[in-house]
Amino acid sequence: MNAKLAIFDMDGTLVHFSIDSKAARSDVIKFLDAKLDLPAGLLEVGLTTTELVGRAKDHLARNNKEQTDWTRIQGEIFKIVEVYEDKAAEISTPIDGIMDVLDDLRRAGIIAAVCTFNTTRNADTVLARNKMADYFSLVVGRDLVADKTKPDPFHGKYILDTLGIERENACMTGDHPFDIDMAVALGIKGIAISSTRHPPADFARFKDIAIVGDTEYRLLARAIKDALHVT
Structure with missing residues (x-):
């Protein structure tokens, strides 16, 4: 069985990250x-x-x-x-429901990775603070991909290549249109997290993506598994 990979944005998807x-x-x-x-x-x-x-x-x-x-x-x-x-x-906190999502994906045998514009060091700090680090096989910040951060597909390709995952076995979840732009350019499935900052209309230009509200994380694990064809 081919390995399946769920890639996540960090800020606004995994954690509340109130940067000024x-x-x-x-x-x-x-x-x-x-x-x-x-x-x-x-x-x-x-x-x-x-x-x-x-x-x-x-x-x-x-x-x-x-x-x-x-x-x-x-x-x-x-x-x-x-x-x-x-x-x-220092003040980041988990998005409500995300721990249940990560537990569900782990039970299903799905690998998880983080694709963030933050530095890898900062992301590692945030994940450790919020007791999420053990869920992720790889964290890739902007420092590892130079000037090719998302929406450039190179950011996601770096993750796929490092973990040896085929594109048809990967998906990207994020709360910004840039996350879905990267998924589309890379040729992987996208799951958008809608919010007051980026309502569903901001993702209307994308075809064949799932949209989950930021207060509906109970639906997110199923959306990811559907994108990866995992029962």
């Missing part, structure tokens, strides 16, 4: 503005960190500015964000 995203992005904007001499108003706190970097890159390219060491800049940005992630890790 606005403050983190504000600090990133200050860093980029000072480092790259960007025009006022180019970067906005409503953008994700990835979008902030992308907008800065586009501006420099359009204005024929000299080549920038983006690897070093990305590293500095991650250091800024990591300060806020570590603070959030």
Whole structure:
């Protein structure tokens, strides 16, 4: 029998993770503005960190500015964000019902892994704090995939390749459209967690996915097993 794999996002899917995203992005904007001499108003706190970097890159390219060491800049940005992630890790708590889901999948013999934009170190800390670490065979944060984090399918492919799992035997569960974008690009099943932040309408563009509400985790294990064709 081929091994089955359930990949999970972490923040908002496994745990409540209250990071001060606005403050983190504000600090990133200050860093980029000072480092790259960007025009006022180019970067906005409503953008994700990835979008902030992308907008800065586009501006420099359009204005024929000299080549920038983006690897070093990305590293500095991650250091800024990591300060806020570590603070959030200290107060993280499990999503209601997730432990029952993980127990159910374990009994069914399904392997589990974590695919997160956080650093692997931070994710390991969060999982250990919330007594989840033993459920996961692999945790892959942004540091292990460089600039190819989800929605880039490389993030998920890294997990499949490391664990030796075929695409038809894997699925991805997450509360952000990026999670499902990655699943679709990778060619694996997706299970979306809807919430007030990302209601079902945010996932309407995806075909053939299951949507489970964040207050309906009693339905999640069954949705994952259905995606993996496990009875």
